[in-house]
Amino acid sequence: MSALRTRQLVEKIAGRATSDGDGVKLTRVFGGQGPERFDPFLMLDEFGSDEASDYIGGFPSHPHRGFETVTYMLEGRMLHEDHLGNRGLLEPGGVQWMTAGRGIIHSEMPQQSSGLMRGFQLWINLPAEQKMQPASYQDMPADAFPFHSIPGGQLKMIAGTLRVANQTLSGPIQDKPTEPLYVDLHLEPNQAFDTSIAEYLNALVYVYEGAVRIGEADLQTSQLGRLDAGEQLSILSGTGGARVLILAGKPLREPVVQYGPFVMNSREEIEQTLRDYRSGQLAG
Template sequence: MTLRTLKQTIPALATSDGAGVKIKRSLGQRQSIRMDPFLMLDEFGSDQAQDYIAGFPSHPHRGFETVTYMIEGHMLHEDHLGNRGNLRNGGVQWMTAGRGIVHSEMPQQESGLMRGFQLWLNLPAAEKMKPAGYQDIQPEDIPVLSQAGAMIKLIAGEMTVNGAGVTGAINGGTTQPLYADVHLEAGAQVALPVPEQLNAMLYLYEGTASLLTGDDQTALQPSAASVLNQGDEVMLSAGDQGARLLLIAGKPIGEPIVQYGPFVMNTREEIEQTLRDYQTGQLTA
């Protein structure tokens, strides 16, 4: 086994999106800051309603997928296909924009904590114009791996820990996404297999944790994308307060990316066509 080491740390920057929702953005804060096949990672979390209540009114997408993972609060999804889902604590919304989707994501509470993540996953050129789709994954449908001092919620991909193999709520696809929410008790250590061919990163969002590499350890920065070097195993150790972090990995696409706001294609000409399609109502036709 080859342990993955830290390659780059991308601190999340405070910004806003939608109708003024306050977020912290690591991947995607600039278009040059990505980790193929992932385009963007946003963390949102506040107990002040004014930070999130305006939500994300109706808006379009084309050419990629969005994965919204809710830790606290409720978010209502509606789209032009007629899908309607109430994303609740621990649930996941996996939406494939494909050739085009228009949707809204609106908080369903006026007070209390709203907390979660949204990840943008690119699609290869051959799949950018496939039909749009939507999956509403309930928290009870997300498999959990447990070992001494550790709990791993496997949102996507496959993983084997201590001889126990589990398939996530989402599996397969060209980019072979791996998405896990890892909870560690104080002082716990865990070794997580990550296939060599996948690009991988960690995102520490609670507590303290270190990346172990043989006799060395590297403290992970909170609220930052910790991009990893190649290898086939990630070894983690939690601090005195325990830790919660995301493990995100995927097979790189290696194609040109041209992004214009909510549209992600391969060429400028395709973006121009997308804008024409949106303006004429053909984006979702």
Template sequence: MSQLQVQEQMVARRASDGDGVKLLRVFGGPNLQRFDPFLMLDEFGSEEAADYIGGFPPHPHRGFETVTYMLQGKMEHRDHIGNVGLLEDGGVQWMTAGKGIIHSEMPKQTEGRMHGFQLWVNLPAERKMIPAQYQDIAADDIPFQQFDGFSVKAIAGQTTVNDIALQGFFSIEDTEVIYLDISLAPQQSVRTPKSDDFNAMVYCYEGDISIGKDAIGNKAKTLSLLSGAGEIVVQNNSTTTARFLLLAGKPLNQPIAQYGPFVMNDQQQIDQAIRDYQNGVLTE
């Protein structure tokens, strides 16, 4: 089977969000169609409480899903419905904002390391106004498998890695999202198939890897967007373990209109979301 090539690379850039939380924005912003069905990926991580203690006070969302994956730390989620959830080391929250949710994400620690990711996944037009919902999943409930030379935490989707079948915890019907966290030992490689109609990307957050038959280098804090069909082949030619996220999904191929925390299909829908939020009816 042919190996996929790197179409584009981008280095995560420093940013801040919420109440001054320092983070790395891996991708997001203009020209979102090339990431479809994904909209944004942030990595947050610091040993310094001042970098995260402000958290993300109450804020709205409409029209998409957020996936929060905590590697280390504790984050409490509260929403307008009265739900309260605590994400701890290794836990995942998959939240569907749908027609509207107002929630907060606040650290439940005042010292130590907080490290994790938030991924935004688009919803199809016909599901953008469904009722909001979310699931908090503890680390022990997320499928994890250790193999010779690598390990995989399968957050979402169904695929194979080195011909070993994997089933993630979440199955996302509309976009068939695959979300894997892979640890790769030195001098080892992994491969996983990608269909031609899926968009796929690899984000290395620790170590130094290479991708494809041309062994294109992908250093830490760098995302590679892949093109075509075939196998995604990732190699670790360094002397230390590498860790990376592998993301793939079926594009919605629908117009994307975004204004901050609202993601719809046209400007009129964005204007309506803003009015609904200002009038206190976003979630009704």
């Protein structure tokens, strides 16, 4: 029997500073050009500041169609409201998983005027046959995502299932078309983490604190590693420990045509989306 193949880094990406919404300062880890490299993921943003002027404008009412957004709060409080009448307060450790589907118009506004606001937003594509499903969302508090102790650290399962140190750990988000795995991993200094990830899933590792080594390559804070195919993932933390996001998902291998907050499969579908939005039918 041949040995299992360990995934290696094939690309290293440094997040870039930008702003979105009403002037919210953030780091765009990836997004925009070359989406097929990250399939089924479309974008990852990290936001984090203790200067209220960097986030107080929030994300006023705006539309989406054709994909899912996942907001994971580390610190701070954000209020979600949408055209369906949904209203939810996202607090530290909480997650909102929103399926825009055929269309949603929502806002995400800070519920604080001082202190630290920190977290991530991930965009995940939907397959063509599910892009026009009714919009929906789940707001889940921090206690839905407990940290699990593992050798050399702890981890939080947001989505998917992972086998670690003879434990099977599952997040509350399951049964999504792209089979997403979303893990927040904290490692103490100089600790090894090993797990298996199905070979057919595309996998990414983002370091948001500290540094890690994967194979012969190093990843520093605010760097994303795109991994090749394989059944195993091995991560070694640096001398200061590390906090990383592990993301994996089933690639859709479909055309991606994006225009701002709309993600469809063809230019014609984008043009129809724009007509629907202008006529008030996008979220009808």
